[in-house]
Amino acid sequence: MPTGPLPDHLRDLLAKPNPAVIGTVRPDGQPVTVATWYLLDGDRVLVNMDEGRARLEHLKNEPRVSLTALDSEGWYKHVSVRGPVVELADDPDLSGIDRLATHYTGKPYANRERGRVNAWIEIESWHAWDGGKALR
């Protein structure tokens, strides 16, 4: 399970608008996974949640998360990054969710009614596979 910076070819993979799933841990220790948009933002990964998500409370209790991105050109190639959420910040003008929506759909986020929260994940370690072969 390599640590340190992602190699460029995996940064390039992670930079695409790929299907992804984030894993968090509930206060009772149970893992929870859900599909999510994400964005490679410098060396961190940005995700964004509705202000009402239970996941937001879980993150305050256990900031460590794992995110698996499936290559949009074929999901047998996938990269997973792990690390803590190092910053949580309200997204009052929806600029965070708009960045994500634009990355995935080419358009700003449709729902302007609900409050949103940005979370930035620091990449501490990662692993990547292409079929049965580990990528380095």
Place this chain on the structure above:
Amino acid sequence: MPTGPLPDHLRDLLAKPNPAVIGTVRPDGQPVTVATWYLLDGDRVLVNMDEGRARLEHLKNEPRVSLTALDSEGWYKHVSVRGPVVELADDPDLSGIDRLATHYTGKPYANRERGRVNAWIEIESWHAWDGGKALR
């Protein structure tokens, strides 16, 4: 977060050979996610691991897992199931991984050299989304 049996339309979704990600928890409490094949096997979910996977040890320590399946026809529709691994069993004749490989690729599993282990997940609770809309 509904508990109890999956409604039929979500069983039908889960029964397809969808891209999926499983989340487990390491002994230090950190979540780990990775892409996986899975199969709806009666009311349980079957996954299969290489005998050398660290994930196998994690499961003995913390049997609760979460699996998110992304609809193969469009990943904004997704279903997540949570619950414990209630059975772990060696797969000496590779019949378990062959079931999974056949489900996804139409062919038995190519690598006959490595030992494999089956894990059956009991579905205790689930959630499903189609875009921003929760599915029931």
